[in-house]
Amino acid sequence: MKNILLQLVLLVVLFFALWLGLSKIDWMELLNVNYLTSKTQLKLGELILDQIKNSGEEYHNPKVTLPLDSILTAICISNAIDRSQVQLHVIKSEEVNAFALPNHQLVIYSGLILETRNEAELSGVICHEIAHMELDHVMKKLIKEVGISVLISTTTGNSGSNLMVNILKTLSSTAYDRDLEGDADIRAVDYLLRANIDPIPFARFLRRIPESKSAIDQHLTWMSTHPDAEERAAYIIEFVGEAHGEYQPILSPVTWQNLQHQLK
Amino acid sequence: MNTITHFYYSPNEYESEKASNSYLMSLIAVIAGLPFPIINLIATFAFYLGNRKGTYFVRWHCTQALLSQFSLLLMNSVAFWWSVTVLFGSENLSNSFIAYLITVFLFNLTEFAATIYSTINTRKGLHVKWWFYGDLTNMICSS
Numbered sequence: 162m163k164n165i166l167l168q169l170v171l172l173v174v175l176f177f178a179l180w181l182g183l184s185k186i187d188w189m190e191l192l193n194v195n196y197l198t199s200k201t202q203l204k205l206g207e208l209i210l211d212q213i214k215n216s217g218e219e220y221h222n223p224k225v226t227l228p229l230d231s232i233l234t235a236i237c238i239s240n241a242i243d244r245s246q247v248q249l250h251v252i253k254s255e256e257v258n259a260f261a262l263p264n265h266q267l268v269i270y271s272g273l274i275l276e277t278r279n280e281a282e283l284s285g286v287i288c289h290e291i292a293h294m295e296l297d298h299v300m301k302k303l304i305k306e307v308g309i310s311v312l313i314s315t316t317t318g319n320s321g322s323n324l325m326v327n328i329l330k331t332l333s334s335t336a337y338d339r340d341l342e343g344d345a346d347i348r349a350v351d352y353l354l355r356a357n358i359d360p361i362p363f364a365r366f367l368r369r370i371p372e373s374k375s376a377i378d379q380h381l382t383w384m385s386t387h388p389d390a391e392e393r394a395a396y397i398i399e400f401v402g403e404a405h406g407e408y409q410p411i412l413s414p415v416t417w418q419n420l421q422h423q424l425k
Numbered sequence: 426m427n428t429i430t431h432f433y434y435s436p437n438e439y440e441s442e443k444a445s446n447s448y449l450m451s452l453i454a455v456i457a458g459l460p461f462p463i464i465n466l467i468a469t470f471a472f473y474l475g476n477r478k479g480t481y482f483v484r485w486h487c488t489q490a491l492l493s494q495f496s497l498l499l500m501n502s503v504a505f506w507w508s509v510t511v512l513f514g515s516e517n518l519s520n521s522f523i524a525y526l527i528t529v530f531l532f533n534l535t536e537f538a539a540t541i542y543s544t545i546n547t548r549k550g551l552h553v554k555w556w557f558y559g560d561l562t563n564m565i566c567s568s
Binding site: 162164165168169171172176179180181182183184186187188189192194297301304 | 496500512513517518519520521523524525527528531532556557560561564
């Protein structure tokens with residue numbers, strides 16, 4: 162019996178020693194995994210963005226882009242996120258929608274900015290999408306819904322434009338898994354608190370939009386694709402709890418009003 | 426790792442074939458069951474149930490084949506579910522994950538080679554005792 166136990170321990174030790182030893186080798190570097198992933202993301206991001214630009218005009222007006230850039234920069238600095246990696250695109254559309262694309266590209270439709278009542282609500286949505294980027298949800302979702310082989314074929318030019326439309330649809334009009342949405346919400350609240358932005362307006366935004374508009378309103382994409390808004394809002398409020406920081410606005414009230422005015 | 430020892434008696438032709446088949450069953454199941462590790466265990470367990478009232482030599486080798494599948498089932502199941510969460514869930518591809526897959530592959534390869542060796546030798550009527558699993562089988566399988 163003693164002999165058997167000793168052999169069992171040896172077998173287990175051998176297994177873990179081999180695993181630990183092999184873990185010391187940088188397989189990601191050796192197999193070029195990071196390089197291939199970033200190259201695929203770069204190409205995919207470019208292709209999808211071209212598709213978006215075909216369907217709606219992008220704002221280049223500094224009165225629109227600068228306030229949003231200020232919010233994004235403040236969030237990135239407070240959370241040690243490389244701002245230069247995140248590319249912001251504001252697209253003219255009535256659709257209340259915002260989404261993250263591969264290669265750290267953040268797309269916000271003007272309809273969503275107009276639907277928010279203050280910068281804290283908009284910051285909440287921005288933080289939620291940045292969280293999806295930082296948690297690597299974007300590629301995971303694409304791999305799950307579209308398939309790795311199809312994604313690679315799009316970047317090598319062996320696919321039709323219909324496929325790009327489907328990929329864009331996947332990223333902009335279908336929700337992430339419940340768990341991923343929950344993770345992104347919690348990370349978003351963390352980002353907001355670190356940036357001294359009140360997270361409660363974000364929760365209120367989640368709660369308010371489905372109440373204020375008809376559920377069949379076709380322009381409310383962000384809300385209809387992010388289900389269980391009430392539950393999520395309650396969860397965010399509970400998560401924030403007693404943590405009331407000294408919240409500071411990033412934009413002046415005049416700048417916020419000008420931003421809304423430019424988009425109307 | 427594998428040693429050929431004397432059994433308590435000399436098995437006849439029929440017993441050698443049955444004992445050899447218990448290993449052969451797990452080899453076939455490896456091919457059919459990939460990537461689902463449970464298939465392998467089910468196939469070996471079904472063969473074990475069919476032969477549990479067989480002669481001691483047959484029972485002994487069926488038990489050894491079954492026991493070896495248990496430990497593989499554990500490590501292969503972890504590899505399978507870890508791969509699923511990397512592909513579809515929240516886990517990322519990492520050095521630890523790749524190292525785990527290689528480790529599991531090496532253990533499977535060793536087990537595969539040992540199984541082929543045992544299939545051939547038990548068919549000749551030789552008693553093949555595996556390191557650890559042989560002693561464990563001696564403990565479990567009574568004559």
